[in-house]
Amino acid sequence: xxxxxxxxxxxKVTEREARRVAEAARxxxxxxxxxxxxLFLGRFRLDLIHPHPLPPPDDVRRGEEFLARLRTFCETxxxxxxxxxxxxxxxxxxxxxxxxxxxxxxxxxxYGGLGLTQVYxxxxxxxxxxxxxxxxxxxxxxxxxxxxxxxKIFGTQEQKDTFLPRLARTDISAFLLTEPDVGSDPxxxxxxxxxxxxxxxxxxxxxxxxxxxxxxxxxxxxxVPESEGHRGGITAFIVEADAPGITVENRNAFMGLRxxxxxxxxxxxxxxxxxxxxxxxxxxxxIALTTLNTGRLSLPxxxxxxxxxxxxxxxxxxxxxxxWGRPVxxxxxxxxxxxxxxxxxxxxxxxxDLSSQMADENRNDIRIEAALxxxxxxxxxxxxxxxxxxxxxxRGFETADSLAARGERAVPAEQLLRDMRINRIxxxxxxxxHLLIAREAVDAHLKVAGDxxxxxxxxxxxxxxxxNAAGFYARWLPGLVTGAGQLPxxxxxxxxxxxxxxxxxxxxxxxxxxxxxxxxxxxxSRWQGRMETKQGFLGRIVDIGAELFAMSAACVRxxxxxxxxxxxxxxxxxxxxxxxxxxxRVEELFTRLWSNTDDLDRRVVDGVLAGRYSWLEEGIVDPxxxxxxxxxxxPGASTKENLHRPIG
Numbered sequence: 001x002x003x004x005x006x007x008x009x010x011x012k013v014t015e016r017e018a019r020r021v022a023e024a025a026r027x028x029x030x031x032x033x034x035x036x037x038x039l040f041l042g043r044f045r046l047d048l049i050h051p052h053p054l055p056p057p058d059d060v061r062r063g064e065e066f067l068a069r070l071r072t073f074c075e076t077x078x079x080x081x082x083x084x085x086x087x088x089x090x091x092x093x094x095x096x097x098x099x100x101x102x103x104x105x106x107x108x109x110x111y112g113g114l115g116l117t118q119v120y121x122x123x124x125x126x127x128x129x130x131x132x133x134x135x136x137x138x139x140x141x142x143x144x145x146x147x148x149x150x151x152k153i154f155g156t157q158e159q160k161d162t163f164l165p166r167l168a169r170t171d172i173s174a175f176l177l178t179e180p181d182v183g184s185d186p187x188x189x190x191x192x193x194x195x196x197x198x199x200x201x202x203x204x205x206x207x208x209x210x211x212x213x214x215x216x217x218x219x220x221x222x223x224v225p226e227s228e229g230h231r232g233g234i235t236a237f238i239v240e241a242d243a244p245g246i247t248v249e250n251r252n253a254f255m256g257l258r259x260x261x262x263x264x265x266x267x268x269x270x271x272x273x274x275x276x277x278x279x280x281x282x283x284x285x286x287i288a289l290t291t292l293n294t295g296r297l298s299l300p301x302x303x304x305x306x307x308x309x310x311x312x313x314x315x316x317x318x319x320x321x322x323x324w325g326r327p328v329x330x331x332x333x334x335x336x337x338x339x340x341x342x343x344x345x346x347x348x349x350x351x352x353d354l355s356s357q358m359a360d361e362n363r364n365d366i367r368i369e370a371a372l373x374x375x376x377x378x379x380x381x382x383x384x385x386x387x388x389x390x391x392x393x394x395r396g397f398e399t400a401d402s403l404a405a406r407g408e409r410a411v412p413a414e415q416l417l418r419d420m421r422i423n424r425i426x427x428x429x430x431x432x433x434h435l436l437i438a439r440e441a442v443d444a445h446l447k448v449a450g451d452x453x454x455x456x457x458x459x460x461x462x463x464x465x466x467x468n469a470a471g472f473y474a475r476w477l478p479g480l481v482t483g484a485g486q487l488p489x490x491x492x493x494x495x496x497x498x499x500x501x502x503x504x505x506x507x508x509x510x511x512x513x514x515x516x517x518x519x520x521x522x523x524x525s526r527w528q529g530r531m532e533t534k535q536g537f538l539g540r541i542v543d544i545g546a547e548l549f550a551m552s553a554a555c556v557r558x559x560x561x562x563x564x565x566x567x568x569x570x571x572x573x574x575x576x577x578x579x580x581x582x583x584x585r586v587e588e589l590f591t592r593l594w595s596n597t598d599d600l601d602r603r604v605v606d607g608v609l610a611g612r613y614s615w616l617e618e619g620i621v622d623p624x625x626x627x628x629x630x631x632x633x634x635p636g637a638s639t640k641e642n643l644h645r646p647i648g
Contacts, residue, residue: 021187021234026439027290027367035358035552036368040441040545042480042517044510046491048364049552052560053357055119063120066105070124073100074131081400083132084415087258094172094214094647097139102128104168106143107152111164118294118356125298126305133419134259136302138172141210144295145427146173147217147238150287154236154279163217163238170648171216174241176206176265177288180633184432186221186234186285190633191267193222193237195230200237200277202245202270205633208426213251213261214647215241220267221284233282237272241646245270247638256418264631266638292427294359296370299427300352300377306420307345307381310388313411314338317392328391337387343578344380346571347550350557351376368440369549375433376546378423385420389413431535438538441545442531445524448472453529473521480518485510494555496562499569500576502555505583509548512586516544519593536598544589547582554578 030037035048055063077096083089097103105121107113116124121143129136143149148167151159167173182188191204202222212218218239226232239246250264279287318329318338328334355369389396392413395403400410424430449472451457451465484490485507494502520541524531531538558575562568607613 017187021285024285027286030365030443032363032365034365034368036372036545036549037365037440037443039513039548039552040368040516040520040541041444041476042514044484044506044513044552046506046552046556049354049358050556050559052354052556053361053363054560055117055357055360059117059120059360062114063116063123066101066114066116067120067123067127069100070102070127073097074128078131078135080132080412081410083134083259084412085401087253089132089134089138089259089261091647093135094138097128097135098170098648101169102139103142103170103172104148105139107148107164107168111160111168113164113168118297118359119353122297122301122304122352122356125301126308129302130305130309132259133302133306133416134257136298136305137210137257137260140298140302141175142167142173144298145175145219145288145291146211146215147175147219148173149295150219150236150278150291151238153290154283154287158275159238159278167217172211172214172647173217173219174209174211174215175219175288176209176212177221178208179205180207180631184429189221189223189234191220191222192635193224193235193272195224195227195274196271198274199271200224200274202237202239202267202272203635204267205635206265206267208252208262209248209265210260210262210426212241212265213248213263213643214645215261216646217241218265219278220272221288224281231281234284235281236278236284236287238276238278239270239272241644243270243272246644247640247642248644249638249640249642251643254422256415256421263643268635268637293367293370296374296427297352297356297359299423300348300373300381301356303377303381303384303420303423304345304349304352306416307341307348307384309416310384311338311341311345313413314341314388314391317411334391337391339577340581341384341387343574343581344384346557346574347554347578347582348377348380350553350575351550354553354556368437371428371433371437371440372542372546372549374427375430375437375542376550379430382420382424385413385417389417431539434539434542435535437542437545441541442520442524444472445521449524453531455529477521480514480521483510483514485512485514494559499562499572502558502572502575502579505551505576505579506555508579508583509551512544512548512590515590516541516548519590523593534598536596536601537593540589540593540596544586547586547589551579551582 033045033048035045038045038048073096078093101114102124104111104113105116105124106118107115109115125136125140128139147163151163155163177186179190182190191202191206193200193202200222202220204222206212206220218241220237220239221234222237224230224232224235245268247266247268248263249266252262252264254260254262315338318334319327321328323331329338351373355366355373358364358366358369392411395408395411396413399414400412404410428436449465449469451461452469457465487507490510491503491506494506495504523534523537527534554575558568558571561571
């Protein structure tokens with residue numbers, strides 16, 4: 001049977017159409033409570049996270065046993081410096097991870113996996129990522145966004161029986177969404193999947209395919225054209241990586257994560273059985289976003305591991321390095337950095353563990369919590385790594401190999417900084433996370449008042465929405481005036497005798513949540529339909545929410561550790577310091593909601609794009625090479641060598 005002609009062309013879409021595609025992919029309803037959603041609505045629901053949920057003893061036992069085996073493997077079989085020098089994870093290391101069962105950490109035991117909880121999966125990623133971040137990226141791309149997770153949620157029983165045993169032990173998977181001209185705007189997705197009998201025929205090019213160079217199985221997002229019997233739309237497929245017509249054309253190299261197998265993959269008339277489609281046609285983006293609800297927790301988990309390592313190095317180095325007659329840690333300028341690293345690492349671990357445990361219990365909707373964890377972990381993790389380099393001074397800028405060559409401890413601080421930088425970009429850049437979280441944060445408002453500001457809605461719909469909004473706000477607004485945060489003895493259990501007063505921080509969170517909701521309401525009233533263009537404002541709203549969530553998690557974790565008898569006093573001290581630091585950031589963000597340079601910045605941008613400041617670029621040379629800004633991704637047969645190299 002001959003293949004149909006390819007139809008892979010990037011569709012031309014307007015901004016409004018692009019937004020409609022993204023909106024259609026959202027989970028529309030909230031079936032379970034969400035602490036973070038309530039927080040953005042001005043309601044501090046401490047009862048949703050306190051007492052801190054705990055995993056069942058059997059899950060703890062199995063998780064700790066695996067962590068012990070994984071630690072031994074990392075200490076004895078992983079040479080991080082070798083991975084950095086050769087820009088490649090040795091095959092024997094990958095084979096060792098397979099033998100440990102690390103490919104199946106999140107896959108159910110009935111399919112040959114380990115069946116670990118989200119809590120222990122994340123702890124495993126933090127551990128292996130501290131050995132080398134590229135290893136963490138390999139395992140995370142395979143399980144957090146690769147084939148196993150969407151298959152677990154949306155796959156048929158036949159698909160699970162066919163693929164999960166392979167994925168648990170031997171087969172590496174990759175997730176293919178991004179294209180050379182398509183990043184965070186999937187409405188322009190060009191890779192096509194044309195129905196042909198019992199198959200689909202894939203054509204297109206995918207970029208930044210983490211694990212794609214070595215993968216055995218792929219999740220590919222492709223556009224099915226609408227036709228008779230086919231609703232069409234962006235659809236998810238499981239594709240064998242060695243199928244005829246697939247070519248890995250390039251193994252990409254990056255600033256950091258030098259060991260990751262990330263490439264460019266071309267599909268030319270690749271036949272995929274209809275039985276390998278995940279979910280219905282048109283459900284691909286919803287599948288991807290749902291997968292990321294918990295999948296996003298893997299990245300902040302590795303940021304926690306990085307924070308722990310930074311704290312260890314900062315402590316050891318600052319105690320022995322002397323300047324002006326005393327250890328540098330005793331100088332306030334350096335001590336403040338050490339305090340920031342310790343307190344922030346404690347809070348990041350609190351955020352990740354709390355979100356992970358809530359995901360395991362499935363009592364709460366954690367889509368906002370996971371997104372906040374990714375946003376906050378990537379931003380604060382980068383700051384932690386940057387502060388470590390500063391504490392180390394010139395040695396922080398020097399490579400580990402160079403340090404070792406002249407007889408000093410090979411501390412790869414500069415490598416960590418390079419490895420951490422990507423976290424603010426992939427799995428949703430900071431800017432995209434701001435918009436995604438902001439959309440969820442204002443969901444309740446849009447449901448009752450969205451038709452009022454929608455220019456496409458008729459007057460009758462606007463009138464009906466106005467009546468609904470009046471009722472909603474009549475009930476909601478009075479609750480933002482006063483609350484528990486104004487009562488001096490509220491949350492008294494968080495001020496036990498002999499410990500710092502965390503109750504005062506929780507009262508601050510409660511008051512700030514109401515202030516945040518009032519600020520959001522005022523902005524919606526002021527800007528209405530233009531609210532979505534106020535990305536600076538929305539980003540600050542989300543950043544305030546992230547700080548309030550982190551403060552809450554830190555306090556709840558400290559109380560858990562106190563009542564559990566494990567480092568409770570120290571945990572309270574760290575939570576107290578973190579909350580004091582966080583409160584300063586929150587107050588600044590509130591000020592910047594209304595006192596900022598957003599309008600001035602837009603004018604400068606207009607001038608830059610119009611070339612009015614091009615004189616400022618004079619007096620330099622540009623070392624950039626020639627070539628287009630975006631590579632040609634025209635469908636067709638590949639003219640390059642296939643660099644695909646499966647392991648094992």
